[in-house]
Amino acid sequence: MNCxxxxxxxxxxxxxxxxxxxxxxxxxxxxxxxxxxIPEEEMLKEFNITSECAAEGLAAVRFYEFxxxxxxxxxxxxxxxxxxxxxxxLKNPEGLKEYARKMAxxxxxxxxxxxxxxxxxxxxxxxxxxxxxxxxxxxxxxxEGKKLYEFLGAIPAKDTLIHGDYHVLNMLxxxxxxxxxxxxxxxxxxxxxxxxxxxxxxxxxxxNMKELYSCLIKISPEESLNMWEVFLRTYFETEDTARxxxxxxxxxxxxMLKVILSPYSFSNIPMDKAPGFVEMARKIIMPCIDDYIxxxxxxxxxxxx
Numbered sequence: 001m002n003c004x005x006x007x008x009x010x011x012x013x014x015x016x017x018x019x020x021x022x023x024x025x026x027x028x029x030x031x032x033x034x035x036x037x038i039p040e041e042e043m044l045k046e047f048n049i050t051s052e053c054a055a056e057g058l059a060a061v062r063f064y065e066f067x068x069x070x071x072x073x074x075x076x077x078x079x080x081x082x083x084x085x086x087x088x089x090l091k092n093p094e095g096l097k098e099y100a101r102k103m104a105x106x107x108x109x110x111x112x113x114x115x116x117x118x119x120x121x122x123x124x125x126x127x128x129x130x131x132x133x134x135x136x137x138x139x140x141x142x143x144e145g146k147k148l149y150e151f152l153g154a155i156p157a158k159d160t161l162i163h164g165d166y167h168v169l170n171m172l173x174x175x176x177x178x179x180x181x182x183x184x185x186x187x188x189x190x191x192x193x194x195x196x197x198x199x200x201x202x203x204x205x206x207x208n209m210k211e212l213y214s215c216l217i218k219i220s221p222e223e224s225l226n227m228w229e230v231f232l233r234t235y236f237e238t239e240d241t242a243r244x245x246x247x248x249x250x251x252x253x254x255x256m257l258k259v260i261l262s263p264y265s266f267s268n269i270p271m272d273k274a275p276g277f278v279e280m281a282r283k284i285i286m287p288c289i290d291d292y293i294x295x296x297x298x299x300x301x302x303x304x305x
Contacts, residue, residue, distance in 0.1 A: 001040050003068040006076075008033070017182075018267075025076065031067060033074035040073070046184035047075055052119055053161075053183050060180050080181070082174030089168070089219050089227075100227035103171055104234035106178035107198070111191040113161040123162050123189035127152050130261035139263050139278050147289055152257065154294040155190050162187040166194045167201035168219065168227075192254060195235075199251040200258055202228040208280070209259075212273065253292045256285035 008023045008031060015022035019038050023031045034043055043066070050063045062078040083091070085099050128149070135145035163170070164185030172179045187193065205213040206221035213221065232244050258265050260281035263274045285292075 001044065001066055001073065003066040003073055004076075006031070006067045006069055008069045020074070023074075025079070028079055029064070029076055030079045031069070031074045031076055033069060033072050036072055042184065043073060043075065046182075048119065049186045050183045052117055053186055055117075060183055080172050080174050080179055082172040082179065085168040085171045085173060085178075086217060086219055088173050089223060093223065096223055096227055097230045099173070100230035101234045102173070102176075102178050103166075103168075103198075103227075104231045106171070106180075107163070107166060107191075107194060108235055110163060110180075111160050111194070114159045115161050115188050116159060117188075120161075120186060120188050123164070123187040123193035124152060124155065124157070126187060127193075127257055127261065127265070130264035133264040134261050134278075137263065139274075140260065140282070144282070144286060147286070148257065148260070151254075151285075151289055151293055155192055155254075158190045159188050160191050162189050162191070162193050164194070164197070166198050168217065168224075192251075196251055196255045196258060198231065199228070199248075200255050202231060203248065204252055204255050204259075209277070212270075250292065250295050253285055253288070256281040260285065 006025075008025075011023045011025065011031075013021050014024055014030065019042075020032045020034045023033055025031050047063050047066070050060060053060050054062060061080055064076040064078075067074050067076050085103060088099055089096050131140075131145050131148050131152070134140045135142055140148070163180060163183070164187045165182060170180060170182045172181055201213075201217065202224045205217075206224045210221065213224075217224065219227075229244075232247060233239060236243070236247060238244065259277050262269050262277045262281075263271070269277070
């Protein structure tokens with residue numbers, strides 16, 4: 001990895017995340033400076049996938065080059081003069097419904113793009129690797145792993161562009177429009193893989209994983225649930241309450257893929273919490289898994305564009 005040395009000793013830190021700090025650089029650029037424990041391959045993956053997304057015409061932050069400061073590596077990138085959807089809701093709670101609507105419309109736009117780029121991995125392959133890891137490390141039994149493979153395999157294959165980590169912290173609002181950041185998890189596959197993540201943060205976690213939710217998201221659980229209602233009605237273009245309830249039910253079950261595989265599917269999960277998450281998901285999905293296999297997208301989740 002070729003890096004240009006820069007001096008950030010007098011530059012202001014304007015943001016902190018789980019893997020990096022963001023420094024001001026100039027009026028048009030910032031530096032995402034990674035912590036020392038982040039592997040180079042993860043930085044390269046984010047840089048390359050973000051560049052591929054730009055080539056696909058996705059509204060995303062532009063990356064320029066790798067840099068280094070005091071032994072830490074980073075990426076010089078476009079500065080977005082906006083705020084996260086989370087910050088926007090905290091600052092202007094009255095705009096909650098409009099922010100949820102914009103997120104849904106943005107995700108519909110992302111899901112309208114089919115990609116044939118071989119450098120962008122499939123979402124299903126990621127979840128297969130998580131199942132393999134959880135079976136190997138005995139988080140789940142071999143029989144449970146086989147059933148989860150069947151559950152996963154019933155999701156129709158697609159080449160749709162998938163953000164991979166779609167929630168209120170990774171969506172910025174600039175000039176009234178949504179701009180996506182943190183594209184390291186961009187994949188391709190069925191849109192349900194983005195929908196289950198959105199469901200996890202806006203619906204399932206506020207109801208069932210409140211301690212973790214409060215550590216990650218500052219929007220109140222009630223506000224998140226209100227956003228989810230607007231999001232669903234906008235994304236699926238329906239006001240049919242019965243259909244919305246069916247969508248919620250099916251998405252809650254498929255969200256259990258993320259939760260039951262949390263030791264591998266979450267990059268930042270507190271490992272002391274993992275056994276509880278796995279057991280919760282096991283109790284929810286395993287007794288009824290056969291009833292939900294093949295119910296996405298079908299007539300319940302009609303997400304054809």
